[in-house]
Amino acid sequence: MNRTKDSSTSLRIAIQKSGRLTDKTIALLEGIGIDFDNYKRNLIVKTRNFDVELLLLRDDDIPEYVQDGVCDLGFVGANETQETGADVTPIRDLGYGKCRLSLAAPKNGSIKKPEDFAGKKVATSYPNLTRSFFKERGIDIQIIEISGAVEIAPQLEVADAIVDLVSTGGTLRANGLVELDTILESQTQLIRTNKELSPGKQQLIEKFLVRMDGHQQAAQSRYIMMNAPVAAVEKIKEIIPSMKSPTVMPLAEEDMVAVHTVIPLEKFWSVMEELKEAGASDIVMLPIESMIL
């Protein structure tokens, strides 16, 4: 594969070419200012303003490309990384692509718990994780490896039960299956090769992470502005879980100030009521484009 940039310096990042993770991963990269050519048609996509090129792959293949150092970083689900047992290091949990790898069996059948799987045929696309789950429990099963549409295996009598990914549970219900236990809670992770990297690449990874962390933090934070009597400022400072002390600016109206700060989104509504009680008014919440911590 010809490298489109000097691979000793530019970072090569693997992302899913087309599937559940693609849009969120592309949005994250665009959110940290990485512009690139149309990614829909190409397998390698050059970026214009950051020393990175993207490799678009099937998600199953990403852990091994990163393990082998063909890519330095990869965006992939923990389910795929753990199924392959790839020698890589997850360095960020990204909060999207959430799902779980679970045991399931026919709703009205005799299999109700892991022990009931003994001696049974189990259909799955995740043989390694399935095998180790039952081996750890001393339960002997027969694995039937299927690459997709695993949920129909019991009704076709190809298997007695399954291990497959679940997020809403809709596919299980549609196929008369009930979820019995969870092997792994998964989400998309940023994984890093364990191969030795040049100092230049290590610095690029640090720079990439600063941008990514800032973008993630901004998405989970809001900028708030309010007016308040000077006498209420100390109480307001106690209420707001601010990263650092808020900005306080005098207003034309005597003994009134404007208070600006950044707070975590999930705290906004509880904090707003307390701020009102403390005497704040005209409280406005704004999204944050990005932050550098």
Ligand SMILES: Nc1ncnc2c1ncn2[C@@H]1O[C@H](COP(=O)(O)OP(=O)(O)OP(=O)(O)O)[C@@H](O)[C@H]1O
């Ligand atoms: N309900 C779900 N089913 C499957 N994967 C899910 C689900 N929810 C989240 N994910 C995550 O999305 C990842 C990609 O799922 P997708 O269905 O796009 O994979 P795929 O069909 O194997 O695609 P590819 O062609 O890239 O191999 C999964 O590995 C998992 O980490």
Ligand SMILES: O=P(O)(O)OC[C@H]1O[C@H](OP(=O)(O)OP(=O)(O)O)[C@H](O)[C@@H]1O
């Ligand atoms: O709990 P749910 O929300 O129903 O999601 C679970 C289903 O989604 C995935 O299949 P997908 O639709 O990705 O098709 P695939 O198996 O071909 O990847 C997975 O293999 C399950 O079948």
Ligand SMILES: [Mg+2]
């Ligand atoms: Mg796949």
